Amino acid sequence: MNYTKMRGVEEKLVESIVRRTIDTAEARLRKYVFTPTGEKRPERKPLAKLKEEIESFLRTRENKLLVLYGLRGVGKTTMLAQIYFKLLPQIPRERLVYVSLDKLRPLGISLNYFVQAYERLLGERIEEFSQPTFLFIDEAHYDENFGITVKDLYDSASNLMIVVTGSSSLPLKLDPDLMRRAKKLRVPPLTFTEYLLLKRGLQIPEELSAALKHAFLNCDFSGVEEKLDGVLLKFTEKDVEDYLIQGSLPIYLTSKNPLEDAYEILRKIVEVDLVLEGLSETTREKALGLLLLLASGESLAYDELSSTLGLAKGTVEKLIEKLEDLEVIFPVRAYGSLGKVARKTPKYKFLAPMLRSAVLYEFGLFERDSKTLGMLLEDAVALYLHLLAKEKKLGLHYDAQKGGADFILKGQSRGIVIEVGWGKKGLRQVIKTMKKTGLNCGVVIYNGPLKKKGEVWFVPRELFLLML
Structure with missing residues (x-):
């Protein structure tokens, strides 16, 4: 022929x-x-x-x-x-x-x-x-x-x-x-309101979410409870836990084991996407180990990661950069001058909280306890703040000083200091960071009623999660 x-x-x-x-x-x-x-x-x-x-x-x-x-x-x-x-x-x-x-x-x-x-x-x-x-x-x-x-x-x-x-x-x-x-x-991971819609068919009124977002950004939750109209009675604490553990990606809708399937997503990212991103086999082999270190919740510097993984520091930074590009993780950088920020390793959060659950589950480390749920809640709060920062052109940081707050969301003329906890939470960390930054707005996301102490609002975690 x-x-x-x-x-x-x-x-x-x-x-x-x-x-x-x-x-x-x-x-x-x-x-x-x-x-x-x-x-x-x-x-x-x-x-x-x-x-x-x-x-x-x-x-x-x-x-x-x-x-x-x-x-x-x-x-x-x-x-x-x-x-x-x-x-x-x-x-x-x-x-x-x-x-x-x-x-x-x-x-x-x-x-x-x-x-x-x-x-x-x-x-x-x-x-x-x-x-x-x-x-x-x-x-x-x-x-x-x-x-x-x-x-x-x-x-x-x-x-x-x-x-x-x-x-x-x-x-x-x-x-x-x-x-x-x-x-x-x-297209971001699912918010809690989307989870309730897709899983339970529960439609959260857009006016309520808009009111909560306005209250958060303006640090004034006065009158918000009057707009709830019984919404909090339509879902349970288990719904909140299920969202954090396995509900931030749509696979939970059809999967018999969402965490196994979420880990398969990570395997494909490593075995397909990182190849397409040009990373070597030696580097890719360490990717899941890196994610396990990050999922365990330890605060690790690049030097520690390099030593533990047996990779050069520059290679670790390149691997993290590619996982950022693929939105598996994202950085929350230290607050302060450029020099100070450059010396501090960012805190890395999983964009979809269930990816943290999936890694811990795969390695037999997942427990439905307050420590794990606290890390997952912090991931979810970080996701919400990340989306707000992009929408409103704000900076998202953390306070690297010992005993500092989890997050600082800041623009040119305003800013919010945020602390996150699964159980009860006090004022100390928020107040310390507010003094350092000169900001006069603090929010504690916790398990308890909506209330205000001085310049700090205590916001129930489920209320915060209805914001987007």
């Missing part, structure tokens, strides 16, 4: 794969949108933003690229599936193309080659699409050249919207100029 014939056979094969991909998308995505009994699954809050962008494109044909990124297992594919089913009644099936690049990679088919085959099947060039067309690219980071293809599509396509999903390092791999023009939507 000559080269031309061979090329023709290859093209026909790829075209058949593209056709099958389009024809089977509805069946493959159905499980993400509907329960086994056919009921529609509840929708997460970020989906509203995705729907808004889709509707904007249908009206204006602008905003042609949306990048959906976040921690592996956070629910990005589910959101694509939900959008796919919303569009299905109004957009012809052949104009809705869902492709997961982790499925193409073993076949040796690039995204570029897939798109060329799609053009041939449709009988139209990308530049000349006659109707609105959607290309949903899942797991984009599996194709090392996807960024070039996406940029070419964005620059030349007409009537095409591209939605790309991938790990949290995905925006780093796209052309900087393209990223400035693209819409970016970060």
Whole structure:
């Protein structure tokens, strides 16, 4: 067989794969949108933003690229599936193309080659699409050249919207100029209110969450209890514990053992994502050990981590940096001058608290006790503060002095000192950090009633968790 014939056979094969991909998308995505009994699954809050962008494109044909990124297992594919089913009644099936690049990679088919085959099947060039067309690219980071293809599509396509999903390092791999023009939507782990909605079907009023967020940011919870309207009676302390232990990622909805499945997410991050990030096998072999050290709750400096893991300090820092990029962990840096901050190892928190549970569970160290629950609550509070810091452009720090508070959330004109505890908590640490920083607002998140002592509010943990 000559080269031309061979090329023709290859093209026909790829075209058949593209056709099958389009024809089977509805069946493959159905499980993400509907329960086994056919009921529609509840929708997460970020989906509203995705729907808004889709509707904007249908009206204006602008905003042609949306990048959906976040921690592996956070629910990005589910959101694509939900959008796919919303569009299905109004957009012809052949104009809705869902492709997961982790499925193409073993076949040796690039995204570029897939798109060329799609053009041939449709009988139209990308530049000349006659109707609105959607290309949903899942797991984009599996194709090392996807960024070039996406940029070419964005620059030349007409009537095409591209939605790309991938790990949290995905925006780093796209052309900087393209990223400035693209819409970016970060998908965080589940908040407690989303957990209650997805697991229990309990809808927390948005007005209540907004009131709690306003009260926290302004350090004034006066009158908040009047707005609760019996909400706290609709869930139990066990719901709070279950959320912290295994409810911050959507896998708990369908898994028989959520912590085992969460650990599998971490294994995939180590065995797949860290390979794609360019880390050596020797370094990757130490990744789960590093996560165990962090999950155990000890405050460890880079030098200690280097010694324990048997890796050079620079290698440890590189490994941590990549785990940050993939949003497994995130840093809370010490408060103070740049020089002081540089000398202190950040506190590393798990972005999804259940990842800490999963690591402890895998190594036989998980206990449903106040110490473990306290660490998980601190992770959840850190996640909430992390999201608020990004939304409000605030700095998130911790007080590195002995006996200092857990967190400091600070902007140019205001700031809050926060202490977290599973059980009862006193004022000492908050007051000490307030004096050091000159801030006049303190919040203690604990197990007890809402009350105020001086400039410090004591806020029940479940009340804080209803804020987002």
